[in-house]
Amino acid sequence: MMELFDLKGKRALITGGTHGLGMAMAEGLGRAGAGLVITGTTPSKMEKALEHYARCGYEASGYIFDVTDEEEARKYISVIEKEAGPVDILVNNAGIIKREMALDMTVEDFRRVIEVDLVGPFIMSRLVASGMIERGGGKIINICSMMSELGRDNVSAYAAAKGGLKMLTRNLATEWARYNIQVNGIGPGYFATSQTAPIRVKGNPFNDFIVSRTPAGRWGDPEDLAGATVFLASKASDFVNGQVLYVDGGILATIGKPLNEP
Numbered sequence: 203m204m205e206l207f208d209l210k211g212k213r214a215l216i217t218g219g220t221h222g223l224g225m226a227m228a229e230g231l232g233r234a235g236a237g238l239v240i241t242g243t244t245p246s247k248m249e250k251a252l253e254h255y256a257r258c259g260y261e262a263s264g265y266i267f268d269v270t271d272e273e274e275a276r277k278y279i280s281v282i283e284k285e286a287g288p289v290d291i292l293v294n295n296a297g298i299i300k301r302e303m304a305l306d307m308t309v310e311d312f313r314r315v316i317e318v319d320l321v322g323p324f325i326m327s328r329l330v331a332s333g334m335i336e337r338g339g340g341k342i343i344n345i346c347s348m349m350s351e352l353g354r355d356n357v358s359a360y361a362a363a364k365g366g367l368k369m370l371t372r373n374l375a376t377e378w379a380r381y382n383i384q385v386n387g388i389g390p391g392y393f394a395t396s397q398t399a400p401i402r403v404k405g406n407p408f409n410d411f412i413v414s415r416t417p418a419g420r421w422g423d424p425e426d427l428a429g430a431t432v433f434l435a436s437k438a439s440d441f442v443n444g445q446v447l448y449v450d451g452g453i454l455a456t457i458g459k460p461l462n463e464p
């Protein structure tokens with residue numbers, strides 16, 4: 203039974219894997235036996251992350267590049283495939299957010315979020331897919347969001363990008379199923395990471411709102427994502443394609459409850 207989830211002999215490339223959700227998903231894949239290739243943007247964080255992966259006993263290598271720069275990404279994918287080996291699993295995790303009301307957000311900021319959160323996965327998926335096609339298949343996992351389904355104040359660019367990423371997932375699944383590539387998404391709810399640190403402070407009403415809006419009654423722990431990641435990276439999901447698996451403590455299942463209800 204467990205061989206369905208066994209990733210021994212597989213190699214996973216996780217963008218933005220130096221900390222946060224990317225690191226937690228990489229650790230899950232490592233625990234299931236996959237070799238890890240992580241990308242990042244900050245050399246000091248990369249150094250710390252590689253030490254951490256080595257301490258945990260995972261085979262891991264790291265590369266610093268910007269996923270929005272197609273030429274740079276192409277160069278690095280070919281270096282990665284030569285140095286580390288072919289990529290069987292791609293996790294498009296790198297992402298940014300800008301919190302500003304639409305009327306105040308600059309077009310430049312809007313474009314940058316779309317570039318990193320939507321164009322980046324498009325660039326990375328195509329570059330990695332060509333090798334997957336030659337080798338007979340692969341797995342691509344796009345990290346979506348509650349904002350793939352819902353709006354809220356301040357996050358128009360992010361919601362547009364993550365909603366787009368959900369549809370990119372479905373479209374690539376459609377085009378690449380014929381090559382035995384499964385393209386799926388994970389939609390994390392609200393998780394405690396550096397991205398949410400500014401809204402997770404005690405006393406900020408948004409902090410209490412998230413806890414009360416989440417049926418599980420808490421922020422997600424990055425480790426909560428490991429199981430979904432291993433599932434979508436493994437043989438167990440070979441006939442699952444174009445889906446977004448929401449790991450959200452139940453947020454999308456409910457309309458919420460009145461403030462005065464316990």
Ligand SMILES: NC(=O)c1ccc[n+]([C@@H]2O[C@H](COP(=O)([O-])OP(=O)(O)OC[C@H]3O[C@@H](n4cnc5c(N)ncnc54)[C@H](O)[C@@H]3O)[C@@H](O)[C@H]2O)c1
Nearest residue numbers: 218222223243268269295296297347390392393395396397
């Ligand atoms: N934290 C949450 O609650 C939450 C919920 C849903 C979805 N997400 C998504 O999960 C992913 C990871 O989030 P996190 O909370 O760990 O965020 P984070 O800010 O801690 O990490 C983001 C990572 O993306 C990398 N990155 C950013 N821009 C890049 C670029 N141009 N090129 C290459 N790498 C780049 C960073 O180096 C970093 O490693 C993001 O896509 C985020 O939108 C987060």
Ligand SMILES: O=C(O)[C@H](O)[C@@H](O)[C@H](O)[C@H](O)CO
Nearest residue numbers: 347348349390391392397398
């Ligand atoms: O300001 C926000 O609403 C949050 O930062 C997010 O958008 C979350 O990080 C996440 O993506 C929800 O799933």
